[in-house]
Amino acid sequence: MPIPYLAVAAEPDVFARYIGVAAAAIALLSLFISWHTYRRAGARISVTAQEDMRVQSTTASGTEVRHRVIDVTLRNRGMARVQVIGVFLENRPLVLPLDMGDRLPQVLEGFHEATWEVPVRALPKSIRLVDGKARIRLGAKLATGKNHMSPWLTIYDPSH
Structure with a gap:
């Protein structure tokens, strides 16, 4: 069998x-x-902000001129593409748009990221300081009307 x-x-x-x-x-x-x-x-967006020092130029004597910038990174971890139409700064109670020049609007494909440099000196003078520090967060405005925010960031005396 x-x-x-x-x-x-x-x-x-x-x-x-x-x-x-x-x-x-x-x-x-x-x-x-x-x-x-x-x-x-869909589009899965996250925004991060980090303060950093960059070499702006070098003088004739070889001295490096540095300036402080905030790197705003927008990550799209989804498959859909999105259009970023603005970057803004929140410093309660203010929400201020930042001028990014001709870098916006920008289309961000799925599984890609984009980074913008915001010079600290270019931040608006109306930022509220407490003990020489400002607590800010940066955000991105999408063409869909949604805003995505970074975690809070503490910067020291943005006028310098």
Whole structure:
């Protein structure tokens, strides 16, 4: 007697249970993959801001002239592309647009990032200082109308 015939004839309920459990496991795996793809399909935006020093120029004597900048990085971890139409600064209660020149609007493809430099000296003079420090956060305005904000950042005396 062939072996497959014996396996089916001996316990048809066990064989059917294994097939049923395997089908349920495959269906759950398919559901998880579909859910994960759905979550990645849109634009997933995050904004970070970090203060840094840059070499602006070098004098004839070889001395480097440095200036402070804030790097605003916008990351798109989704698959959809978005259009960034503005960068702004929040210093409660003020929300001030920042002039980025001809760098905006910019289309940000899926799984890409863009970084803009904002010189600290170019920040508006109306920033509220407490003990020589300002607590700010930077944000990006998208063409969809949504705003995405960075975490709070403390900068020291933006006039210098």
